[in-house]
Amino acid sequence: MTLRIAPSILAADFTALGDAIRAAERGGADLIHVDVMDGHFVPNITIGVPVVRSLKRVVTVPLDVHLMIADPDRFLDAFAEAGAATLIVHAEVLPHLHRTLTYIRSLGLRAGVALNPSTPVVALEEIAGNVDQVLVMSVNPGFGGQTFIRRSIAKIRAVRGLLDAAGNAAPIEVDGGIDRDTAPEVVAAGAEILVAGSAIFRTADPSAAVRELRAAATAGLGVRRP
Numbered sequence: 001m002t003l004r005i006a007p008s009i010l011a012a013d014f015t016a017l018g019d020a021i022r023a024a025e026r027g028g029a030d031l032i033h034v035d036v037m038d039g040h041f042v043p044n045i046t047i048g049v050p051v052v053r054s055l056k057r058v059v060t061v062p063l064d065v066h067l068m069i070a071d072p073d074r075f076l077d078a079f080a081e082a083g084a085a086t087l088i089v090h091a092e093v094l095p096h097l098h099r100t101l102t103y104i105r106s107l108g109l110r111a112g113v114a115l116n117p118s119t120p121v122v123a124l125e126e127i128a129g130n131v132d133q134v135l136v137m138s139v140n141p142g143f144g145g146q147t148f149i150r151r152s153i154a155k156i157r158a159v160r161g162l163l164d165a166a167g168n169a170a171p172i173e174v175d176g177g178i179d180r181d182t183a184p185e186v187v188a189a190g191a192e193i194l195v196a197g198s199a200i201f202r203t204a205d206p207s208a209a210v211r212e213l214r215a216a217a218t219a220g221l222g223v224r225r226p
Ligand code: DX5
Pocket: 008, 009, 010, 011, 033, 035, 066, 139, 140, 141, 142, 143, 144, 145, 146, 175, 176, 177, 178, 195, 196, 197, 198, 199
């Protein structure tokens, strides 16, 4: 198991995204998490394909692209072409989730599925063998800086159990309210990829914040239960 830190640029200064990414990478970021929102699936509008394409020119780690959009199927090719390494789609908007995941993989990308806090783990049951990553939302998607929903800890354990039962070692990612306090708890529950926006970019030193988050998260490995 590999602990990975994925800084979310949603909390960065959009006039200086290159600087934000360089700072995160200096601190040892493993991925850069990009929050794409369309004002339909979530009550906010953020960034789209052209920004991902620009980010791709400066980033040295994989781009982890979280699609909070109502009709992701329409944009998979474009985000792939723009340079995404992983495309994460929300189970709530996809009646043909198996088809969508299969298509993302056919593009040569990693296929991730995200679950909102109110979406039950059973939504993954039939596709547990077809995912490369599961994103457990620990806030309602749409905004950075929200409070971690504690129920997410039990949900991470349940998702890990479901993936293990399917023989799938795909990592669990957790997104929303992750900081030095919540990181060890989610890692102890089985999360391997930690997304953090405010805890990294709303600090004076984002590089140090990445290192500190990793140190805190690593403490959670010691108390992990099978
Ligand atoms: C929320 C986004 C998150 C967000 C996390 O809808 O999916 O990635 O940037 O922000 P923090 O870490 O501030 O909760």
